[in-house]
Amino acid sequence: MKVVDIFCGCGGLSYGFVKQGFEVVKAFDNWTPAINIYNANFSHPAEQIDVYLLNPEYLKKLAPDMIIGGPPCQDYSSAGLHDENKGRADLTLRYADIVCEVLPRFFVMENVDRIVKSETLPKAITKYKNAGYGLSQVVLDASKCGVPQKRKRFFLIGEFGGRDGWLDDRLINGQTATSMSIYDYLGNEFGTEFYYRHPRSYARRGIFSIFEPSPTVRGVNRPIPPGYKIHNGDATKDITMVRPLTTLERARIQTFPQNFNFLGTKKTDLEQIVGNAVPVELASYVAGKIKEYISIKETFVEVPIEEQVKLRPRPIQMTFEEFAVAN
Ligand SMILES: C[S@@+](CC[C@H](N)C(=O)[O-])C[C@H]1O[C@@H](n2cnc3c(N)ncnc32)[C@H](O)[C@@H]1O
Numbered sequence: 001m002k003v004v005d006i007f008c009g010c011g012g013l014s015y016g017f018v019k020q021g022f023e024v025v026k027a028f029d030n031w032t033p034a035i036n037i038y039n040a041n042f043s044h045p046a047e048q049i050d051v052y053l054l055n056p057e058y059l060k061k062l063a064p065d066m067i068i069g070g071p072p073c074q075d076y077s078s079a080g081l082h083d084e085n086k087g088r089a090d091l092t093l094r095y096a097d098i099v100c101e102v103l104p105r106f107f108v109m110e111n112v113d114r115i116v117k118s119e120t121l122p123k124a125i126t127k128y129k130n131a132g133y134g135l136s137q138v139v140l141d142a143s144k145c146g147v148p149q150k151r152k153r154f155f156l157i158g159e160f161g162g163r164d165g166w167l168d169d170r171l172i173n174g175q176t177a178t179s180m181s182i183y184d185y186l187g188n189e190f191g192t193e194f195y196y197r198h199p200r201s202y203a204r205r206g207i208f209s210i211f212e213p214s215p216t217v218r219g220v221n222r223p224i225p226p227g228y229k230i231h232n233g234d235a236t237k238d239i240t241m242v243r244p245l246t247t248l249e250r251a252r253i254q255t256f257p258q259n260f261n262f263l264g265t266k267k268t269d270l271e272q273i274v275g276n277a278v279p280v281e282l283a284s285y286v287a288g289k290i291k292e293y294i295s296i297k298e299t300f301v302e303v304p305i306e307e308q309v310k311l312r313p314r315p316i317q318m319t320f321e322e323f324a325v326a327n
Pocket of ligand 1 (some may be wrong): 007009010011012014029049050052069070071072146152269276277
C-alpha cells in the first residue's frame with residue numbers, strides 16, 4: 001500500500017504507518033525545521049511546499065493507495081468561540097479537496113477532538129461523501145491505544161466505495177480498558193517519579209507522577225515558576241522532588257523511539273514540532289486497524305451471484321422412498 005502524508009511535520013503519523021508495513025512514498029509540509037527532521041529519519045523524501053500550491057495532478061502520478069494527514073488545528077476553539085475564517089480551518093477543506101481529486105482507496109484525517117463542534121467538519125464530510133467515500137469518525141484516547149498520555153484525537157477515515165462506519169467497531173473496541181502510565185511504557189527512564197507540566201490555569205495542578213498517564217504534550221514547555229503554589233491535586237507536595245521534562249523526554253511520551261533524530265533543532269521549534277505530532281503508537285494503532293480490515297476483506301473473495309447459485313446445495317428432487325433406494 002503506497003501512502004502519501006500531507007502536513008507531515010516531523011513524521012509522527014508517517015512513522016506509525018511505516019511501523020505497520022505501509023510504504024510511505026512522499027510527504028509534504030511547509031515548515032523547514034519540521035521537514036529537516038523528517039528527512040533525517042525516513043528513506044523517502046518530504047518536500048517543502050505550501051499545500052495550496054500542491055497540485056493534485058502531481059499526487060495522482062504517485063498513485064497513492066492512501067493519503068494521510070493532520071491539517072493544522074489551532075482555529076477550532078470550543079463552542080461559540082471559534083473563528084474558522086482565519087485560515088487554518090480552511091486547510092481541512094483544502095485537504096478534503098486534494099483527497100477528493102486524487103481519489104485514493106483510503107484516506108485518514110487526524111485532528112483535535114473539538115473539530116466535531118466546528119462548522120468546518122460537516123463541510124469536509126459533505127465533500128468526501130459526494131466523492132464516494134464511506135466514512136468512519138471516531139475520537140480515540142491515546143492512553144488506551146498504547147501511548148502513556150491523555151490525548152484525545154479525532155480521526156476521519158474514508159474508504160472509497162465503502163460503507164459509513166466501516167472501521168468504527170475495530171477502532172473503538174481495540175482500545176484497552178485502562179490508560180497506560182509513563183512507567184508502563186518507559187519504566188524508570190526519566191529517573192524521576194515526579195515532573196512539572198505547566199498548567200493552562202492555576203486552577204489546575206502542575207505536578208504529575210510517572211505512575212499515571214501524562215497530560216497532553218503541547219507545543220510549549222515552561223519551567224517551574226518561582227513561588228509555585230502547591231495544588232490539592234499535585235502528585236507530591238514536595239517541590240524539591242520535581243523537575244520539568246526535557247523536550248526529548250516529551251518526545252518519548254509522544255512514543256518516538258529513542259533513536260529518532262531531532263537534529264539540533266532550536267528548542268522552541270522542537271517543542272512545537274513534538275507537541276504537534278501524532279504519537280507514533282497512536283498512528284500505529286490506527287494503521288494496524290486499517291491493515292486488519294484490508295487483510296480480512298482481501299481473504300474474503302466475493303463470488304458473483306450466478307456462481308453462488310451454482311454452488312448452493314440443490315433441493316432434493318426425489319421422494320423420501322426414491323432417496324432411500326438411491327442411498
Ligand atoms: C498538526 S501538524 C502535523 C503533525 C504531523 N502529522 C505529525 O504527526 O508529526 C500540522 C503541520 O502542518 C504544517 N502546515 C501548516 N500550514 C501549511 C501549509 N499551508 N502547507 C503545508 N503545510 C502546512 C505545519 O508546518 C505543521 O507541521
